[in-house]
Amino acid sequence: MKKTDVLIIGGGPAGIVAGLTIKKMKPKLKVTLVKKEKGVTILCSEPYALAGIVNPKDIVFSDKKMITSTGIDLVIDEAKKIEIKKNIVLTKKNKIKFKKLVLATGARPFVPPIPGKEMKNIFTLRTIKDVKNIRQSLKKAKNIIIVGGGAIGIEVASLLNNKKRKITIIELLPHLVSGAYDEDFSQDVENVLSDAGIKILTNESVKGFLGENKVKYVLTSKKRKIPADIVLLSIGVRSNIDLAKSSGIKIGKFGIWVNKYQQTSVKNIYAIGDCAQAIDFITGKPTPSQLATTAVFQAKVAAMNIIGKKVKYDGVVNPAVSAFECLAIGRVGLTEKQAKENGFKIIVGRAESYNRYACHPNTCLVKIKLIFEKKTKRILGGQIISGEHGVAQRINLLSLAIKKKMTAGNLANLNYCAHPELTPLPFAEPIVMASESVL
Amino acid sequence: MKKTDVLIIGGGPAGIVAGLTIKKMKPKLKVTLVKKEKGVTILCSEPYALAGIVNPKDIVFSDKKMITSTGIDLVIDEAKKIEIKKNIVLTKKNKIKFKKLVLATGARPFVPPIPGKEMKNIFTLRTIKDVKNIRQSLKKAKNIIIVGGGAIGIEVASLLNNKKRKITIIELLPHLVSGAYDEDFSQDVENVLSDAGIKILTNESVKGFLGENKVKYVLTSKKRKIPADIVLLSIGVRSNIDLAKSSGIKIGKFGIWVNKYQQTSVKNIYAIGDCAQAIDFITGKPTPSQLATTAVFQAKVAAMNIIGKKVKYDGVVNPAVSAFECLAIGRVGLTEKQAKENGFKIIVGRAESYNRYACHPNTCLVKIKLIFEKKTKRILGGQIISGEHGVAQRINLLSLAIKKKMTAGNLANLNYCAHPELTPLPFAEPIVMASESVL
Numbered sequence: 113m114k115k116t117d118v119l120i121i122g123g124g125p126a127g128i129v130a131g132l133t134i135k136k137m138k139p140k141l142k143v144t145l146v147k148k149e150k151g152v153t154i155l156c157s158e159p160y161a162l163a164g165i166v167n168p169k170d171i172v173f174s175d176k177k178m179i180t181s182t183g184i185d186l187v188i189d190e191a192k193k194i195e196i197k198k199n200i201v202l203t204k205k206n207k208i209k210f211k212k213l214v215l216a217t218g219a220r221p222f223v224p225p226i227p228g229k230e231m232k233n234i235f236t237l238r239t240i241k242d243v244k245n246i247r248q249s250l251k252k253a254k255n256i257i258i259v260g261g262g263a264i265g266i267e268v269a270s271l272l273n274n275k276k277r278k279i280t281i282i283e284l285l286p287h288l289v290s291g292a293y294d295e296d297f298s299q300d301v302e303n304v305l306s307d308a309g310i311k312i313l314t315n316e317s318v319k320g321f322l323g324e325n326k327v328k329y330v331l332t333s334k335k336r337k338i339p340a341d342i343v344l345l346s347i348g349v350r351s352n353i354d355l356a357k358s359s360g361i362k363i364g365k366f367g368i369w370v371n372k373y374q375q376t377s378v379k380n381i382y383a384i385g386d387c388a389q390a391i392d393f394i395t396g397k398p399t400p401s402q403l404a405t406t407a408v409f410q411a412k413v414a415a416m417n418i419i420g421k422k423v424k425y426d427g428v429v430n431p432a433v434s435a436f437e438c439l440a441i442g443r444v445g446l447t448e449k450q451a452k453e454n455g456f457k458i459i460v461g462r463a464e465s466y467n468r469y470a471c472h473p474n475t476c477l478v479k480i481k482l483i484f485e486k487k488t489k490r491i492l493g494g495q496i497i498s499g500e501h502g503v504a505q506r507i508n509l510l511s512l513a514i515k516k517k518m519t520a521g522n523l524a525n526l527n528y529c530a531h532p533e534l535t536p537l538p539f540a541e542p543i544v545m546a547s548e549s550v551l
Numbered sequence: 552m553k554k555t556d557v558l559i560i561g562g563g564p565a566g567i568v569a570g571l572t573i574k575k576m577k578p579k580l581k582v583t584l585v586k587k588e589k590g591v592t593i594l595c596s597e598p599y600a601l602a603g604i605v606n607p608k609d610i611v612f613s614d615k616k617m618i619t620s621t622g623i624d625l626v627i628d629e630a631k632k633i634e635i636k637k638n639i640v641l642t643k644k645n646k647i648k649f650k651k652l653v654l655a656t657g658a659r660p661f662v663p664p665i666p667g668k669e670m671k672n673i674f675t676l677r678t679i680k681d682v683k684n685i686r687q688s689l690k691k692a693k694n695i696i697i698v699g700g701g702a703i704g705i706e707v708a709s710l711l712n713n714k715k716r717k718i719t720i721i722e723l724l725p726h727l728v729s730g731a732y733d734e735d736f737s738q739d740v741e742n743v744l745s746d747a748g749i750k751i752l753t754n755e756s757v758k759g760f761l762g763e764n765k766v767k768y769v770l771t772s773k774k775r776k777i778p779a780d781i782v783l784l785s786i787g788v789r790s791n792i793d794l795a796k797s798s799g800i801k802i803g804k805f806g807i808w809v810n811k812y813q814q815t816s817v818k819n820i821y822a823i824g825d826c827a828q829a830i831d832f833i834t835g836k837p838t839p840s841q842l843a844t845t846a847v848f849q850a851k852v853a854a855m856n857i858i859g860k861k862v863k864y865d866g867v868v869n870p871a872v873s874a875f876e877c878l879a880i881g882r883v884g885l886t887e888k889q890a891k892e893n894g895f896k897i898i899v900g901r902a903e904s905y906n907r908y909a910c911h912p913n914t915c916l917v918k919i920k921l922i923f924e925k926k927t928k929r930i931l932g933g934q935i936i937s938g939e940h941g942v943a944q945r946i947n948l949l950s951l952a953i954k955k956k957m958t959a960g961n962l963a964n965l966n967y968c969a970h971p972e973l974t975p976l977p978f979a980e981p982i983v984m985a986s987e988s989v990l
Contacts (some may be wrong), residue, residue, distance in 0.1 A: 395839030404977035431968035529870035538843035
């Protein structure tokens with residue numbers, strides 16, 4: 113039996129950052145990380161690897177670079193059971209005794225029980241093997257069906273889109289990206305993708321796959337029979353909670369239940385990243401937050417608590433950005449719809465501006481929407497669509513404003529910079545304009 | 552004699568935004584704007600117009616679009632004297648009686664008394680006429696001397712640089728851009744420009760110009776005699792204070808003295824923009840802040856006070872960005888040097904990251920330096936150099952953090968977003984890394 117101070121199950125960003133942080137703060141602690149496969153795949157880059165923009169081998173970092181070079185002990189194995197009272201994890205090949213355990217078991221693509229889903233050329237996108245298999249099949253594929261119009265669905269659709277391919281997105285809900293954006297922003301995304309030649313079917317679900325060995329048609333709830341050479345199921349992910357659940361650890365609505373210190377219902381066992389339930393900063397309610405940046409932050413919080421520093425996580429505002437067709441879209445906090453569902457009376461500020469001075473070439477519209485609580489004018493959320501330049505950092509700025517409970521007045525007073533190639537005109541910063549519009 | 556409720560002298564961003572804001576809030580007030588020439592030139596775009604990246608005619612907006620369409624009464628004329636007790640401005644052609652007066656007289660390029668400075672092909676860059684004259688002379692120019700290595704100097708040098716031209720920057724101080732950046736960042740700028748083939752002479756001043764009608768050589772303090780077809784004097788600007796001064800209005804160290812309401816020493820006379828002295832938010836001391844974004848904000852503050860809303864301006868942190876050689880550099884708050892000069896004990900956080908995921912093509916280094924007060928870890932300033940993408944909005948985020956008196960801990964807890972093409976890797980946001988480095 114192996115012994116370690118801290119045992120981490122999972123080698124995604126959560127597990128790695130937890131290990132690194134502990135080794136950095138307390139180099140003498142023995143930290144062991146167990147994961148199933150060699151190499152660290154950068155999941156967000158997979159759509160780009162599919163499209164050949166990045167070489168698939170470049171998005172897999174070596175375990176040495178990412179893990180072992182920092183003094184973490186790496187074990188390629190699979191955790192099967194936690195014996196909570198004994199502080200032991202049983203793996204396929206061994207037993208490991210721990211003082212503290214970190215569950216960073218991640219998530220896996222959700223695959224609904226659609227008849228025919230086992231056929232060839234029906235894929236999910238998660239592992240580097242998925243990337244390689246899809247790339248292989250793409251060589252001869254003309255008709256590509258993407259089931260699910262979330263952030264990954266629209267990125268893959270946009271990246272794979274070319275004149276030789278016919279791409280269709282099938283979305284169950286009335287709009288694309290509607291979990292993260294309001295209808296008006298979803299419509300902008302739909303218009304851009306449609307204009308690029310991508311077919312969008314909303315309010316429609318997949319009822320079955322036809323074909324023999326290989327998929328040939330997709331059958332939909334609207335009785336369509338769509339030719340398909342490749343189907344990509346991009347319906348979201350589900351937390352990997354089986355190990356925790358089967359060992360008696362409490363499960364929440366959206367993954368393993370944790371407190372503000374990332375502790376599970378068992379005091380010396382922590383859960384972080386995609387497998388753990390997050391808490392929304394604004395509403396205080398459980399929320400899914402399967403973002404790498406959430407994983408990284410939760411990992412740091414868990415690590416600090418493990419080494420004895422009481423650090424609380426005050427919750428997520430889920431800042432996220434996606435790129436498609438030379439545009440980017442970003443969001444943070446609550447959407448208008450989510451704010452209303454959570455009982456907020458709101459006022460919405462809007463503005464349109466440009467990513468650089470309007471008189472310069474290659475300017476691109478920036479459209480922004482800010483959601484404020486009506487009475488206090490406290491900012492609750494924001495959405496931006498524009499050229500790629502500037503979206504992510506504006507979302508970060510809004511994230512900071514939300515977490516610091518700033519108001520429209522605070523944002524209207526932003527002391528911003530201006531430059532003809534790098535920002536809008538000096539009087540046209542969209543965050544300021546949208547904030548002023550509600551004062 | 553003409554009569555008006557509010558008289559604005561000057562048609563730059565300060566004057567225009569003051570007028571627009573007043574008309575928007577109180578459309579019935581009569582607002583009259585006096586300026587010398589037709590058209591509104593976007594000054595920051597002038598380097599791009601010199602280089603032909605923007606057509607010079609596209610950086611001059613019409614008075615109709617910018618001014619008169621909003622109900623402001625425009626007078627093309629020149630203010631000569633203010634009769635303070637009578638509330639009258641004497642112009643070249645007329646007299647205008649006002650209830651409130653706004654001085655937005657701007658600034659003009661500083662030209663030191665160097666022998667020979669009257670020769671042809673020695674230019675400053677401020678008006679659209681300057682742009683046209685320089686462009687005309689550029690056609691045949693091979694040797695271009697830029698005197699002054701500030702933000703405009705380096706941008707113009709970089710934009711005009713091509714294989715046919717020999718460009719030299721002459722800077723009096725030991726480093727380029729040293730008013731706004733610390734030495735380490737200045738050195739990066741110098742290295743990039745040198746690598747691009749631009750000659751940089753620091754610790755050197757211009758002692759004279761040789762030539763007949765037209766400039767032919769520049770003589771320097773180090774006894775150099777440098778061939779020159781064009782000389783651009785880019786040594787900074789000086790506030791236009793003559794009108795205020797000659798009328799008995801108090802002048803500060805860096806322009807017309809104003810209080811926190813942008814009021815001058817005369818109660819119903821306001822001063823805004825490049826002609827007015829600004830107050831540094833952190834030190835509370837007078838500071839030059841000749842930025843269009845400062846002008847816009849001061850204009851809004853003056854406008855609100857003019858219509859009867861007591862709004863205070865809490866001072867500038869001077870966020871600014873410059874672009875050169877496909878890079879951008881940005882700064883906000885105090886530099887390390889300025890912080891020390893102002894008596895702060897400081898600690899500096901540094902980080903290097905990339906503008907996108909390190910495994911993606913066309914990544915570019917992001918280098919950041921954050922200056923914190925040692926004891927409180929309150930952020931005092933920041934400097935960033937990187938590819939163009941993301942610099943301006945990170946500077947804005949830091950600006951917000953400085954004005955909200957945030958600490959390194961607050962910034963280390965930033966809930967940021969990640970995307971392979973739009974941000975660094977999920978664990979590599981440079982603001983967070985630099986903040987963590989001082990915790």
